[in-house]
Amino acid sequence: xxxxxxxxxxxxxxxxxxxxxxxxxxxxxxxxxxxxxxxxxxxxxxxxxxxxxxxxxxxxxxxxxxxxxxxxxxxxxxxxxxxxxxxxxxxxxxxxxxxxxxxxxxxxxx
Amino acid sequence: xxxxxxxxxxxxxxxxxxxxxxxxxxxxxxxxxxxxxxxxxxxxxxxxxxxxxxxxxxxxxxxxxxxxxxxxxxxxxxxxxxxxxxxxxxxxxxxxxxxxxxxxxxxxxxxxxx
Numbered sequence: 001x002x003x004x005x006x007x008x009x010x011x012x013x014x015x016x017x018x019x020x021x022x023x024x025x026x027x028x029x030x031x032x033x034x035x036x037x038x039x040x041x042x043x044x045x046x047x048x049x050x051x052x053x054x055x056x057x058x059x060x061x062x063x064x065x066x067x068x069x070x071x072x073x074x075x076x077x078x079x080x081x082x083x084x085x086x087x088x089x090x091x092x093x094x095x096x097x098x099x100x101x102x103x104x105x106x107x108x109x110x
Numbered sequence: 111x112x113x114x115x116x117x118x119x120x121x122x123x124x125x126x127x128x129x130x131x132x133x134x135x136x137x138x139x140x141x142x143x144x145x146x147x148x149x150x151x152x153x154x155x156x157x158x159x160x161x162x163x164x165x166x167x168x169x170x171x172x173x174x175x176x177x178x179x180x181x182x183x184x185x186x187x188x189x190x191x192x193x194x195x196x197x198x199x200x201x202x203x204x205x206x207x208x209x210x211x212x213x214x215x216x217x218x219x220x221x222x223x224x
Contacts, residue, residue, distance in 0.1 A: 034212060043203045043218040044154070088153065090213075097144075098213060102153040 003027075004091050004101035012107045019076040021104050023089030026070065032092040033065055033072045037085045038103065044088055048074065079108040112138045114206045116216035123194055123223055130190045131219045133204030139184035140206035144213065145177075148201045160187055194223045 003026040013019045021035075032051055036044035048063040050056045050072065056063045062075040072091075076083055089101040113136040123129050133143060142161050146154040158174075160166035160181035168174045178190040187206075191198055199222050205213040 032212075036215075041201075041220075043215040045215065046212055049212050097156060097159060100154045100156075 004089055004099050006087075006089050006101040006104045008102055009105035010107050011104055012109055013079050015079060015081060015108055015110050017079050017108075019079045019083065019106055019108065021074040021076075021087050021089075021106065023072045023074075023091075023101055024070055025072070025089075025091045025099075027091065027093050027099075028067075028070065030067075030070075030091045030093045033063070034090040034092070034098070035061075035063060035072075035074045036088040036090060036100075037083075038088055039085045047087075076106075079106075081108045081110050084108050112136075112206070112208075112214040114140075114204065114214045114216040116204055116219050118219060119217060120220040121222070123221070125195055125223055126193055128190055128192045129194055129221060130188055131202055131204075131221075133187045133189070133206065133216050135185045135206040135214075138206075138208050140187075141184065141209050142207045143181055143187040144205045144207075145179060145187075145189050146203045146205065148203060148218075154203065157189075191221065194221070196223045199223045 005024050035048045038044040050063040050065045060077045064073045086103040086105045088103045090098040092098050115134045117132045145157045157172045158166040158168045162181050166179035181187040203218040204216045207213045
């Protein structure tokens with residue numbers, strides 16, 4: 001059974017701080033990893049994708065992947081109130097399907 | 111980025127009727143489309159995967175005779191909820207993908223069955 005786990009939160013951070021979101025997965029053959037942001041009542045939007053071990057940076061966002069530990073994280077620097085949302089981790093194995101985690105609710109306090 | 115549209119964005123229907131939801135990839139050809147359902151405060155649940163020109167693959171527990179999926183072309187997939195009941199009320203989201211690329215989500219359709 002493929003599983004993707006995330007802390008449901010809420011994770012509260014003050015404005016300007018670094019928010020750290022974590023995700024673990026159980027399927028060792030997973031190859032592609034994605035972070036989506038979902039605002040309440042809206043559909044998810046892709047923030048980052050990462051395919052190889054290490055860090056990948058895009059603006060204020062950094063995705064980190066450690067396949068040996070089966071762990072992927074998302075760091076948000078200089079957090080803004082507009083970053084308050086639910087963040088979904090998604091993992092894709094050899095097949096077509098993505099497996100989504102339950103999401104972590106982030107609240108950035110002004 | 112790639113754009114995926116859904117229509118309608120919201121719909122209210124009476125119990126026992128059928129509702130069709132359209133999902134379109136506007137600027138790319140989607141070889142694969144996915145249909146998800148999301149209940150309040152819960153994560154996305156994959157309902158089915160469809161490839162253009164072939165039958166959809168349904169996830170365990172999803173009734174294929176109730177949720178009819180047609181992926182008629184590389185830019186259009188439809189989900190028909192047949193004989194809808196109040197427990198089918200949910201947020202239905204499609205996503206589309208080109209070969210080897212990430213998924214792009216549509217804006218979702220909120221279905222309320224009264």
